[in-house]
Amino acid sequence: MMFKQLGVxxxxxxGGSFALAMKKARLVKKVVGxxxxxxxxxxxxxxxxxxxxxxxxLLAVAGSDIVLLAVPVAATETTLRAIRHMVKPDVxxxxxxxxxxxxxxxxxxxxxxxxxxxxxxxxxxxKESGGVEHADVAxxxxxHVILTPTSKTVVSQxxxxxDVWSALGAQVFKMTPxxxxxxxxxxxxxPHLLAFxxxxxxxxxxxxxxYLNLAGPGFRDFTRIAAGEPTVWRDILVANxxxxxxxxxxxxxxxxxxxxxxxxxxxxxxxxxxxxxxEGRAQWQMGMPKPPSVPSK
Amino acid sequence: MMFKQLGVxxxxxxGGSFALAMKKARLVKKVVGxxxxxxxxxxxxxxxxxxxxxxxxLLAVAGSDIVLLAVPVAATETTLRAIRHMVKPDVxxxxxxxxxxxxxxxxxxxxxxxxxxxxxxxxxxxKESGGVEHADVAxxxxxHVILTPTSKTVVSQxxxxxDVWSALGAQVFKMTPxxxxxxxxxxxxxPHLLAFxxxxxxxxxxxxxxYLNLAGPGFRDFTRIAAGEPTVWRDILVANxxxxxxxxxxxxxxxxxxxxxxxxxxxxxxxxxxxxxxEGRAQWQMGMPKPPSVPSK
Numbered sequence: 372m373m374f375k376q377l378g379v380x381x382x383x384x385x386g387g388s389f390a391l392a393m394k395k396a397r398l399v400k401k402v403v404g405x406x407x408x409x410x411x412x413x414x415x416x417x418x419x420x421x422x423x424x425x426x427x428x429l430l431a432v433a434g435s436d437i438v439l440l441a442v443p444v445a446a447t448e449t450t451l452r453a454i455r456h457m458v459k460p461d462v463x464x465x466x467x468x469x470x471x472x473x474x475x476x477x478x479x480x481x482x483x484x485x486x487x488x489x490x491x492x493x494x495x496x497x498k499e500s501g502g503v504e505h506a507d508v509a510x511x512x513x514x515h516v517i518l519t520p521t522s523k524t525v526v527s528q529x530x531x532x533x534d535v536w537s538a539l540g541a542q543v544f545k546m547t548p549x550x551x552x553x554x555x556x557x558x559x560x561x562p563h564l565l566a567f568x569x570x571x572x573x574x575x576x577x578x579x580x581x582y583l584n585l586a587g588p589g590f591r592d593f594t595r596i597a598a599g600e601p602t603v604w605r606d607i608l609v610a611n612x613x614x615x616x617x618x619x620x621x622x623x624x625x626x627x628x629x630x631x632x633x634x635x636x637x638x639x640x641x642x643x644x645x646x647x648x649x650e651g652r653a654q655w656q657m658g659m660p661k662p663p664s665v666p667s668k
Numbered sequence: 669m670m671f672k673q674l675g676v677x678x679x680x681x682x683g684g685s686f687a688l689a690m691k692k693a694r695l696v697k698k699v700v701g702x703x704x705x706x707x708x709x710x711x712x713x714x715x716x717x718x719x720x721x722x723x724x725x726l727l728a729v730a731g732s733d734i735v736l737l738a739v740p741v742a743a744t745e746t747t748l749r750a751i752r753h754m755v756k757p758d759v760x761x762x763x764x765x766x767x768x769x770x771x772x773x774x775x776x777x778x779x780x781x782x783x784x785x786x787x788x789x790x791x792x793x794x795k796e797s798g799g800v801e802h803a804d805v806a807x808x809x810x811x812h813v814i815l816t817p818t819s820k821t822v823v824s825q826x827x828x829x830x831d832v833w834s835a836l837g838a839q840v841f842k843m844t845p846x847x848x849x850x851x852x853x854x855x856x857x858x859p860h861l862l863a864f865x866x867x868x869x870x871x872x873x874x875x876x877x878x879y880l881n882l883a884g885p886g887f888r889d890f891t892r893i894a895a896g897e898p899t900v901w902r903d904i905l906v907a908n909x910x911x912x913x914x915x916x917x918x919x920x921x922x923x924x925x926x927x928x929x930x931x932x933x934x935x936x937x938x939x940x941x942x943x944x945x946x947e948g949r950a951q952w953q954m955g956m957p958k959p960p961s962v963p964s965k
Contacts, residue, residue, distance in 0.1 A: 495884035558883035586855035587792035601943040
């Protein structure tokens with residue numbers, strides 16, 4: 372047993388799945404959970420995701436030697452301020468946020484030098500449906516987890532974080548918060564924004580309902596991520612807004628260029644463009660063996 | 669046995685899957701196939717998709733009482749001109765194109781009054797990978813097939829077409845070519861264009877390769893359709909260009925509006941917008957039981 376008590380702050384899909392996986396891997400004896408909504412922790416307890424309900428974030432930290440923050444990223448600083456008196460150097464703190472620059476800033480602002488035991492983490496995993504009722508013991512298995520330690524993060528805690536995620540079957544990479552946010556603006560945050568906007572543009576049309584009845588498997592897959600959690604995605608898109616907007620500008624350039632070909636009936640140009648894209652996508656595979664060649668701490 | 673010989677013109681994923689399904693359902697005794705590339709028909713014969721290779725489109729029609737055109741939509745008129753002398757009223761002709769206005773025009777231009785035995789069809793089915801090697805006996809099972817007969821289409825042929833697709837396990841709907849093209853610009857053609865442009869904008873960046881290595885399941889599903897067949901999608905986007913561009917303009921409005929919220933940090937507005945979209949998408953299911961309430965012939 373690696374830890375005696377896991378404190379989970381935010382018992383949703385991500386936090387709940389982490390708790391289940393930690394218990395299954397026998398890495399922790401007991402899980403204490405806190406959520407803003409009491410009905411969530413009650414559900415989590417009923418489902419066996421947590422063993423004990425904590426009445427506050429601070430009480431979820433008390434007695435824990437590993438703590439996972441799994442709240443929408445914008446709530447990170449407030450949450451850390453609420454638990455700062457219990458943040459000790461021998462306890463491993465992690466989050467699961469999809470943006471890391473803002474989390475690193477929140478850690479610095481709320482914890483200062485005590486933030487050395489906080490290892491910012493982003494597991495590249497998710498599901499169509501959020502909530503503790505969808506918590507999944509295998510959510511992190513075979514997935515990438517990005518750690519973004521700073522110059523203040525204690526090296527031994529980074530090692531413990533690596534060991535924990537590896538023990539859950541994930542592959543761990545290290546990146547700077549800046550490189551992380553840049554990359555995920557491109558491969559995750561922008562596609563969510565595009566899927567949201569696209570779904571709205573169809574559903575919001577006069578005949579949108581009829582159109583939706585006709586939609587097939589391509590539509591299904593393209594819009595799956597448009598069912599994302601509102602509070603989670605609100606925070607991500609605002610926290611990483613500048614980079615997302617820059618990526619959107621690049622996307623619009625590519626779209627403009629293809630639309631110009633359609634408008635002018637440039638079938639040769641359009642075919643060549645689509646061929647290049649189609650071959651590129653056909654070659655791509657998730658979780659490519661090569662780790663990203665990005666500077667790590 | 670409903671038919672004695674099926675002639676397939678274009679032995680790719682769609683044509684090949686139709687041949688396999690027709691044979692499995694014992695609706696046809698013999699399948700004769702033609703493709704522009706001889707290596708395709710040879711592969712189709714080796715795989716048991718077709719029984720006999722035809723050296724020309726015309727020879728695939730000779731002796732057939734049902735003919736399926738499964739070529740990129742822009743090739744429809746040329747193909748029909750090549751077989752027009754064999755287009756007889758008692759033979760059922762169908763296509764599988766994703767656009768229908770241009771197919772109807774091609775039928776009129778190439779066949780004139782003889783086009784009454786041609787029933788324009790669009791099965792809402794597909795796969796990440798094209799080609800006869802991916803032909804799938806179950807491709808059309810449980811899927812929607814839209815027929816878009818015109819005032820010139822012979823009613824008994826529409827009934828035969830309906831019977832054939834139903835026997836293959838598909839659900840058949842009728843729409844006008846115009847309504848079809850309008851709806852599919854929204855739910856299929858635009859998402860393909862967006863997925864193409866998005867994948868290019870990521871892959872084309874200086875650090876694009878590193879970013880792609882980090883991409884997860886959301887990216888995988890969002891970009892699946894970016895692997896579409898270049899010739900097929902070139903033709904669809906050009907044939908239905910005006911409607912696709914109009915749908916893209918609606919999409920850009922929705923994107924502009926969400927980007928304005930990100931830019932101004934309007935978290936409340938953004939959350940409300942995402943919530944509406946997310947709930948709408950969560951409620952949507954493919955192949956909804958209700959047939960589309962669109963005027964049919």
